[in-house]
Amino acid sequence: xxxxxxxxxxxxxxxxxxxxxxxxxxxxxxxxxxxxxxxxxxxxxxxxxxxxxxxxxxxxxxxxxxxxxxxxxxxxxxxxxxxxxxxxxxxxxxxxxxxxxxxxxxxxxxxxxxxxxxxxxxxxxxxxxxxxxxxxxxxxxxxxxxxxxxxxxxxxxxxxxxxxxxxxxxxxxxxxxxxxxxxxxxxxxxxxxxxxxxxxxxxxxxxxxxxxxxxxxxxxxxxxxxxxxxxxxxxxxxxxxxx
Ligand code: ADP
Numbered sequence: 001x002x003x004x005x006x007x008x009x010x011x012x013x014x015x016x017x018x019x020x021x022x023x024x025x026x027x028x029x030x031x032x033x034x035x036x037x038x039x040x041x042x043x044x045x046x047x048x049x050x051x052x053x054x055x056x057x058x059x060x061x062x063x064x065x066x067x068x069x070x071x072x073x074x075x076x077x078x079x080x081x082x083x084x085x086x087x088x089x090x091x092x093x094x095x096x097x098x099x100x101x102x103x104x105x106x107x108x109x110x111x112x113x114x115x116x117x118x119x120x121x122x123x124x125x126x127x128x129x130x131x132x133x134x135x136x137x138x139x140x141x142x143x144x145x146x147x148x149x150x151x152x153x154x155x156x157x158x159x160x161x162x163x164x165x166x167x168x169x170x171x172x173x174x175x176x177x178x179x180x181x182x183x184x185x186x187x188x189x190x191x192x193x194x195x196x197x198x199x200x201x202x203x204x205x206x207x208x209x210x211x212x213x214x215x216x217x218x219x220x221x222x223x224x225x226x227x228x229x230x231x232x233x234x235x236x237x238x239x240x241x242x243x
Contacts, residue, residue, distance in 0.1 A: 025056040025060055028052075028056055029053050029057065032049045032052060032053050035049070036049060036050070055100075062136075062196075063196040066133075067196060070181070070201065073205045080122075080123040080126060080209050082121055083121070084119055084121055085122075085233075086117040086119055086120075087119075087127070087161060087230060088117060088118045088152055089117075090128055091111065091131060091150055091152070091161070094128055094131040095109050095111070098135050098139065105144050105145070106144055107142055107144075107147065108147050109149075110147055111149075112151035112152075113151065113152045114153060114154050116154065119232065120159050120233055121230075121233040122210055122230050122231065123206075123209075126210075130206050130228065131161075131163075133200065133202060134203065134226050135163060137165075138163050138164070138167070138226075139165075142166065146165070146167065147165075147166060148165050148166075149163075150162070151164075154232070157243055158212075158231060159229070161227065161230065162225055162226065162227040163226050163227075164224070164225040164226075166222065167224070169219050169220040170220070170224055171220055175218060179200045179201055179203075179204045179214075182196075182198065182201075184196075207228055210230065212228060212231070213228065214227065215228075231243065
């Protein structure tokens with residue numbers, strides 16, 4: 001009985017946390033839109049506030065996507081569609097999609113990719129989600145003007161992918177919880193980091209579906225490295241499957 005009550009209480013907390021996460025960007029969007037309509041914002045500043053509205057809306061879309069993705073992953077009938085593809089190419093594509101976020105914080109994404117194509121056997125759509133969530137976090141928790149490094153290394157049966165940032169880092173206590181659903185930290189220094197606390201749990205579930213692992217090493221104030229493996233695909237000319 002006690003246990004049941006605790007679960008219900010936690011669920012109530014989740015709902016109020018999520019409501020809060022949606023409410024603050026929505027309130028800002030409404031405020032800016034009203035100010036634009038009433039002419040409180042000068043013509044010169046209009047573009048700036050419209051860009052803020054677009055950024056806040058993007059964040060809300062991303063949070064809704066995260067919740068939907070997790071719902072689908074929790075459903076046991078989730079399908080993974082594995083193909084052979086070059087993870088280096090998918091990394092480059094994902095970096096382009098993050099352009100808006102990275103340029104807003106003047107972050108340079110540097111790549112250290114294996115010289116040969118890094119052919120893996122996996123679900124490319126889901127792995128792109130893994131990459132985007134990790135890059136999104138790396139940017140979000142980085143200091144303005146710093147670097148984010150993405151590397152791939154060919155191992156015997158696997159390709160190792162790492163996303164490194166030089167941002168705020170994660171304490172040992174937090175590291176134990178960051179892959180939990182809805183776990184997120186508040187950072188006074190980063191007021192605009194509206195997150196759902198779902199990104200890393202999605203990352204973990206997708207990699208588990210592929211029977212792969214993710215590790216994190218981090219130092220507070222210095223940055224973090226998230227690394228995960230993917231199975232190498234067979235060489236060209238052979239049927240598309242893991243080695
Ligand atoms: P969200 O980013 O939406 O808060 P995540 O599940 O992606 O949720 O991350 C959970 C928490 O893990 C974050 O709130 C943050 O405290 C921590 N975290 C994740 N990635 C990083 C990172 N690269 N640097 C510092 N902290 C991070």
